[in-house]
Amino acid sequence: MSRTPVDDVCVAIRSDADVVAARSLGRSLAEQHGFGTTDVTMIATAISELARNILKYAHEGEIVVETVERGSMSGVSVVARDDGPGIPDVGLALQDGFSTANSLGLGLPGTRRLMDEFEIVSAPGSGTVITAIKWRR
Amino acid sequence: MPVPILKQGDCLIASIQSALTDADLLELRDELSERVGRYRSKGVIIDVTVLDVLDSFASRTLRTMAEMIRLRGAETVIVGIQPEVAFSMVQLGLSLDGVTTVLDLEEGLAHLDRSRRARVAHAGG
Amino acid sequence: MAATRQRVHADDLADSIGLGSEELAMRKRFLEFDDDDVQRLEGMYGLTHEHVDAVIEAFYEHLLSFPETTSFFRDPRLLEHVKGRQKNYFIRLTQGDYDHDYVTDRLRLGSIHERIGLPVRSFLGMYAFYLRQIAALLVQEHPGDPEHAFQKFHSLTKLLFFDIGLGVDMYIHQRERTIAVQQDAIRELSTPVLTIRDRLLVLPIIGILDTSRAQQLTEELLRSIRESRAQVVILDVTGVPAVDSAVANHLLQTVEASRLMGAQVIVTGLSASVAQALVTLGVDLTKLNAVGDLQGGIEVANGIMRYQVVAIDDTIPEVVDAGPDPEAG
Ligand SMILES: Nc1ncnc2c1ncn2[C@@H]1O[C@H](COP(=O)(O)OP(=O)(O)OP(=O)(O)O)[C@@H](O)[C@H]1O
Numbered sequence: 350m351s352r353t354p355v356d357d358v359c360v361a362i363r364s365d366a367d368v369v370a371a372r373s374l375g376r377s378l379a380e381q382h383g384f385g386t387t388d389v390t391m392i393a394t395a396i397s398e399l400a401r402n403i404l405k406y407a408h409e410g411e412i413v414v415e416t417v418e419r420g421s422m423s424g425v426s427v428v429a430r431d432d433g434p435g436i437p438d439v440g441l442a443l444q445d446g447f448s449t450a451n452s453l454g455l456g457l458p459g460t461r462r463l464m465d466e467f468e469i470v471s472a473p474g475s476g477t478v479i480t481a482i483k484w485r486r
Numbered sequence: 487m488p489v490p491i492l493k494q495g496d497c498l499i500a501s502i503q504s505a506l507t508d509a510d511l512l513e514l515r516d517e518l519s520e521r522v523g524r525y526r527s528k529g530v531i532i533d534v535t536v537l538d539v540l541d542s543f544a545s546r547t548l549r550t551m552a553e554m555i556r557l558r559g560a561e562t563v564i565v566g567i568q569p570e571v572a573f574s575m576v577q578l579g580l581s582l583d584g585v586t587t588v589l590d591l592e593e594g595l596a597h598l599d600r601s602r603r604a605r606v607a608h609a610g611g
Numbered sequence: 612m613a614a615t616r617q618r619v620h621a622d623d624l625a626d627s628i629g630l631g632s633e634e635l636a637m638r639k640r641f642l643e644f645d646d647d648d649v650q651r652l653e654g655m656y657g658l659t660h661e662h663v664d665a666v667i668e669a670f671y672e673h674l675l676s677f678p679e680t681t682s683f684f685r686d687p688r689l690l691e692h693v694k695g696r697q698k699n700y701f702i703r704l705t706q707g708d709y710d711h712d713y714v715t716d717r718l719r720l721g722s723i724h725e726r727i728g729l730p731v732r733s734f735l736g737m738y739a740f741y742l743r744q745i746a747a748l749l750v751q752e753h754p755g756d757p758e759h760a761f762q763k764f765h766s767l768t769k770l771l772f773f774d775i776g777l778g779v780d781m782y783i784h785q786r787e788r789t790i791a792v793q794q795d796a797i798r799e800l801s802t803p804v805l806t807i808r809d810r811l812l813v814l815p816i817i818g819i820l821d822t823s824r825a826q827q828l829t830e831e832l833l834r835s836i837r838e839s840r841a842q843v844v845i846l847d848v849t850g851v852p853a854v855d856s857a858v859a860n861h862l863l864q865t866v867e868a869s870r871l872m873g874a875q876v877i878v879t880g881l882s883a884s885v886a887q888a889l890v891t892l893g894v895d896l897t898k899l900n901a902v903g904d905l906q907g908g909i910e911v912a913n914g915i916m917r918y919q920v921v922a923i924d925d926t927i928p929e930v931v932d933a934g935p936d937p938e939a940g
């Protein structure tokens with residue numbers, strides 16, 4: 350039986366083992382989709398940061414990685430979704446060094462640098478959805 | 487997934503074998519700092535060659551690990567960060583300031599050897 | 612046969628810069644250039660024919676009185692050639708059929724001027740000169756009938772503005788093409804990571820360092836570090852035209868990533884003024900081990916590497932303290 354190419358993976362994030370699972374599944378999807386090793390690593394790192402934030406701030410949620418096409422462009426998108434407390438000031442959260450957890454505050458701004466497109470939809474009390482896309486070079 | 491820790495002379499070598507969860511990393515941190523005390527080691531090599539991602543948590547933990555080990559009297563050398571991993575780390579904005587990083591195990595051993603000689607030279611001179 | 616081929620080429624020229632027949636018709640409508648204008652211009656054929664030599668000679672005399680333009684026409688053969696073309700150009704203004712072939716001819720003229728590097732202002736000055744000359748001639752030809760002279764002059768103005776549009780388009784088109792070719796060349800310049808000697812790499816960066824190129828260079832450098840087990844890398848930025856804060860940040864990232872892989876980076880070729888500008892901008896250069904030029908960089912690299920060679924040599928351990936600190940910088 351031939352293996353059908355995977356074009357989306359969905360991982361529930363509840364424990365730190367899920368973080369590892371999400372990034373390794375995301376990594377193999379990106380590899381199958383023809384991304385080079387540097388890009389694959391950047392995508393995996395981004396997934397790791399987003400999954401980690403879910404765990405830390407919302408305790409649970411999910412990561413969906415899938416292939417996307419737009420015009421002649423082709424890439425993968427990473428969607429991190431949770432029903433946690435939400436982010437009151439998205440602009441602030443995207444600044445290097447901002448952290449409510451006394452951490453480095455690099456996760457979100459860093460993920461934005463690692464990916465080509467980045468969007469946060471969040472409000473206090475209504476959870477957070479972060480979408481990040483990387484296009485194949 | 488415990489990380490095997492090898493004792494060689496006054497050095498400890500922790501060679502990571504597969505992707506680690508946060509809990510594994512914290513366990514490694516505690517284990518190393520405990521053994522440095524137990525064996526009175528002078529140098530610790532952490533081989534991260536197989537890690538395909540070093541995110542903010544992992545880098546932060548490596549830094550605190552090096553700091554704890556320093557306070558226990560030993561020097562830490564991280565070896566084997568892969569090109570793509572190094573690239574992603576700087577894109578993310580991470581640096582391992584204050585931690586010695588070298589190419590591979592061989593270089594790591596050479597580095598600790600130089601440190602040992604420097605200590606001997608100091609003690610003798 | 613040759614004529615056919617030329618024709619094909621001619622078609623390409625207008626089309627290739629997006630000047631199809633619709634676009635040309637639109638431009639004429641915009642200038643309100645109509646059949647009356649065509650007729651009036653054709654009626655001026657005798658006038659231009661009679662005065663062409665004098666006008667062109669006067670024009671080049673004028674042009675060459677400016678040292679700036681003299682340099683473009685040093686070669687007397689080029690000058691004669693261009694004069695010949697200008698005469699054709701001038702007469703052609705009154706020969707009707709301002710269609711496709713006319714346009715191609717105008718585009719070629721613009722293309723030649725761009726290629727020899729004639730500034731646009733000189734190119735425009737040429738049209739102003741023709742207008743002045745012809746205005747004088749028309750006044751002479753229609754003494755006591757300024758309205759008639761003026762109508763003819765207007766028709767000519769429209770046509771010359773039509774020509775100017777074509778010429779300027781050609782200038783822009785060629786510049787864009789040149790830039791595109793250069794950018795390709797820069798991109799294709801396979802980045803040579805040079806192995807100066809065992810474990811010492813030099814990466815000379817040439818050209819504009821934008822984000823995507825900086826990433827590509829860094830990736831390549833990091834791979835080379837692993838392959839050649841480099842201890843020291845020299846990044847020579849002498850060939851980077853503008854080192855601003857963005858470029859400095861790219862360099863810092865490259866330095867940091869190399870360090871993570873265990874290689875020390877020395878940056879050479881940052882001029883004093885650039886360094887000062889960066890510091891003034893608030894770019895933190897403390898992590899940048901900068902040395903004036905490549906030669907100096909190699910010497911510093913030798914110092915770092917000699918230390919390491921000496922230090923692991925069993926016989927002379929006491930040299931250790933005398934050597935430069937390998938962690939410095
Ligand atoms: N999924 C989320 N739900 C609620 N708040 C979040 C979420 N993700 C991020 N945040 C908020 O945004 C801030 C910035 O996040 P970011 O990942 O950049 O930094 P950090 O997690 O604090 O530190 P680091 O990722 O460097 O360890 C967090 O401190 C937190 O307040």
Ligand SMILES: [Mg+2]
Binds near residue numbers: 401456457
């Ligand atoms: Mg985070």
